[in-house]
Amino acid sequence: MARVALLSLLVLSMTASAAICVGGLGVNWGNQAFNPLPPKDVVKLLQMNSVTKVKIFDANYDILKSLVGSGIEVMVAAPNYALYDLANNPNAATEWVKQNVTRFNFKGGVDIKWVAVGNEPFLTAYNGSYLNTTLPAFQNMQAALDAAGHTGVRAIIPFNADVLTNVKPSATTFKPEYIAQIGPMLEIMNRTGAPFCMNLYPYISLYMDSGYPVDYAFFSGTTSPNVDGAITYQNALDASLDGLASALSKAGYPSMPIMLGEIGWPTDGARSATVDLAGRYMQDMITHLQSGIGTPLRPNVFVEFYLFGLLDENSKSIAPGPFERHWGVFYYDGVAKYPLNLASGTTNAATAIKSLVNPPYMAEQFCVLNTSVIDRTNLTQNVDYACGIADCTALNNGSTCATLAEPASYAFNSYFQAMSQDPGACNFQGYAMIVTENPSQGACRFPISLVPTTGSSSGAPSWRLSSAALTLALVLSSLGVLWPIT
Numbered sequence: 001m002a003r004v005a006l007l008s009l010l011v012l013s014m015t016a017s018a019a020i021c022v023g024g025l026g027v028n029w030g031n032q033a034f035n036p037l038p039p040k041d042v043v044k045l046l047q048m049n050s051v052t053k054v055k056i057f058d059a060n061y062d063i064l065k066s067l068v069g070s071g072i073e074v075m076v077a078a079p080n081y082a083l084y085d086l087a088n089n090p091n092a093a094t095e096w097v098k099q100n101v102t103r104f105n106f107k108g109g110v111d112i113k114w115v116a117v118g119n120e121p122f123l124t125a126y127n128g129s130y131l132n133t134t135l136p137a138f139q140n141m142q143a144a145l146d147a148a149g150h151t152g153v154r155a156i157i158p159f160n161a162d163v164l165t166n167v168k169p170s171a172t173t174f175k176p177e178y179i180a181q182i183g184p185m186l187e188i189m190n191r192t193g194a195p196f197c198m199n200l201y202p203y204i205s206l207y208m209d210s211g212y213p214v215d216y217a218f219f220s221g222t223t224s225p226n227v228d229g230a231i232t233y234q235n236a237l238d239a240s241l242d243g244l245a246s247a248l249s250k251a252g253y254p255s256m257p258i259m260l261g262e263i264g265w266p267t268d269g270a271r272s273a274t275v276d277l278a279g280r281y282m283q284d285m286i287t288h289l290q291s292g293i294g295t296p297l298r299p300n301v302f303v304e305f306y307l308f309g310l311l312d313e314n315s316k317s318i319a320p321g322p323f324e325r326h327w328g329v330f331y332y333d334g335v336a337k338y339p340l341n342l343a344s345g346t347t348n349a350a351t352a353i354k355s356l357v358n359p360p361y362m363a364e365q366f367c368v369l370n371t372s373v374i375d376r377t378n379l380t381q382n383v384d385y386a387c388g389i390a391d392c393t394a395l396n397n398g399s400t401c402a403t404l405a406e407p408a409s410y411a412f413n414s415y416f417q418a419m420s421q422d423p424g425a426c427n428f429q430g431y432a433m434i435v436t437e438n439p440s441q442g443a444c445r446f447p448i449s450l451v452p453t454t455g456s457s458s459g460a461p462s463w464r465l466s467s468a469a470l471t472l473a474l475v476l477s478s479l480g481v482l483w484p485i486t
């Protein structure tokens with residue numbers, strides 16, 4: 001890693017100059033959806049709800065542009081696929097910072113606070129694919145931020161809780177196979193004042209283990225407390241936070257701040273993924289974290305935490321589970337799923353969650369099964385085709401649309417909306433037809449597509465500034481001037 005060593009020389013002995021105020025609520029804004037809510041509407045939604053921190057999964061140009069002047073604190077991210085280059089190409093981190101941080105992080109621009117290097121790079125399911133690149137990428141990113149003079153921006157790494165051993169909180173350590181990598185990461189975090197960032201999902205523990213005590217995931221007491229010496233944990237969140245706290249202590253960093261990069265509960269698609277449970281979990285979790293009570297090992301400590309997630313994402317991979325497309329506090333269109341108070345322990349109407357007003361829907365039309373077609377020989381294969389592309393997880397056993405008389409209607413409509421209501425996408429060998437009456441029934445909500453945003457992409461970032469415009473922007477931004485955004 002000679003190139004890395006060279007770059008590391010650029011790391012100035014940066015001290016954590018400004019005290020970092022850790023604590024407070026943010027949200028994860030992912031956009032893996034067919035026709036996602038346009039960034040300007042998402043920012044409106046954040047502002048209506050006084051959400052002041054947002055975490056995104058890349059450094060999407062359109063998203064960052066929409067955040068200019070919003071005053072919202074932002075965490076941008078270098079995705080896992082970028083880690084190899086960031087680790088091995090000496091200019092990659094410098095370029096990355098220039099294009100994705102410096103370009104936006106000027107007075108009156110975007111308040112970028114954190115750069116996430118990878119996302120859960122040591123996740124067991126990745127089989128160690130990013131084990132050797134994450135540390136050097138992290139070192140290079142922090143060095144590039146320092147070299148560019150971004151003293152208020154820190155690199156962090158959102159880890160999955162599976163970097164920890166699965167034992168009692170007081171006995172928890174980082175898994176030995178990661179120590180050689182995580183040790184030097186902690187050293188950098190300690191120097192810059194960055195928190196250790198971990199994503200936490202009691203829901204997934206419960207989903208994977210049918211014997212998991214549901215009440216232990218919640219905050220109203222449990223019949224199965226986790227007794228750890230003199231401490232009795234009544235909820236999974238406190239036990240996990242203290243597990244991390246004791247792993248940090250054993251590694252030599254007893255007071256390193258903790259950040260929860262993702263925490264949430266899904267509402268559909270699988271067992272225990274319901275609006276009722278999610279609403280209860282989210283409210284109690286927010287109240288608990290905002291109370292400042294802290295945990296038995298770290299009393300009176302606030303952690304900064306990011307809800308997962310802001311909006312449902314109907315094109316996410318369901319490899320981890322069919323609940324993956326239903327993590328939003330809001331549906332895909334910015335409509336709130338459950339009552340929620342975003343401020344600490346109060347029932348103040350001013351902090352009650354608000355839905356987006358007038359989401360940019362396409363026409364109110366739906367694609368449903370034509371029940372006059374008698375021969376249903378080929379129906380299943382048509383439904384399977386629709387569901388192979390669009391989202392049908394609400395049809396799963398126990399989910400919101402599981403008891404529909406004609407599940408094919410949900411499948412056809414899901415596909416039709418995913419295809420932006422293209423009339424050709426509502427045929428299915430003659431089984432389907434377009435109707436204008438909303439077929440939604442009770443909790444089973446038939447989506448209407450949002451208006452596609454032309455020129456923007458949900459996945460890949462788009463670079464629409466010419467290099468001349470970019471140079472101008474960089475000059476202006478270095479002068480602290482708001483550059484014209486097209």
Ligand SMILES: *[C@@H]1O[C@H](CO)[C@@H](O)[C@H](O)[C@H]1NC(C)=O
Pocket residue numbers: 058059060061077078079092095096097099100461
């Ligand atoms: C950030 O910058 C690099 C250029 O160094 C670019 O390749 C990358 O796509 C940018 N955007 C995102 C979303 O990471």
Ligand SMILES: *[C@@H]1O[C@H](CO)[C@@H](O)[C@H](O)[C@H]1NC(C)=O
Pocket residue numbers: 125126127129
């Ligand atoms: C990890 O290994 C498993 C089992 O060998 C394999 O099925 C899976 O595709 C691998 N995943 C990755 C990301 O390489």
Ligand SMILES: *[C@@H]1O[C@H](CO)[C@@H](O)[C@H](O)[C@H]1NC(C)=O
Pocket residue numbers: 128129130131132
């Ligand atoms: C990481 O490095 C170790 C030790 O050099 C090596 O055995 C392993 O194959 C590497 N892993 C990857 C994914 O490159």
Ligand SMILES: *[C@@H]1O[C@H](CO)[C@@H](O)[C@H](O)[C@H]1NC(C)=O
Pocket residue numbers: 187190191252253
């Ligand atoms: C962490 O940083 C603090 C404050 O800068 C310092 O006193 C301490 O020695 C550091 N810990 C380690 C293990 O380097």
Ligand SMILES: *[C@@H]1O[C@H](CO)[C@@H](O)[C@H](O)[C@H]1NC(C)=O
Pocket residue numbers: 370371372373374432433434
């Ligand atoms: C529904 O199917 C019937 C029987 O095949 C057909 O006559 C009718 O035109 C279809 N309706 C629509 C709206 O396509």
Ligand SMILES: *[C@@H]1O[C@H](CO)[C@@H](O)[C@H](O)[C@H]1NC(C)=O
Pocket residue numbers: 375377378429
């Ligand atoms: C079913 O589909 C096959 C081809 O995919 C077609 O040949 C057949 O006529 C279809 N049957 C009905 C009843 O629509």
Ligand SMILES: *[C@@H]1O[C@H](CO)[C@@H](O)[C@H](O)[C@H]1NC(C)=O
Pocket residue numbers: 397398
């Ligand atoms: C649906 O789930 C319930 C409860 O978990 C179970 O009893 C039932 O057998 C399931 N039905 C199907 C069709 O899988």
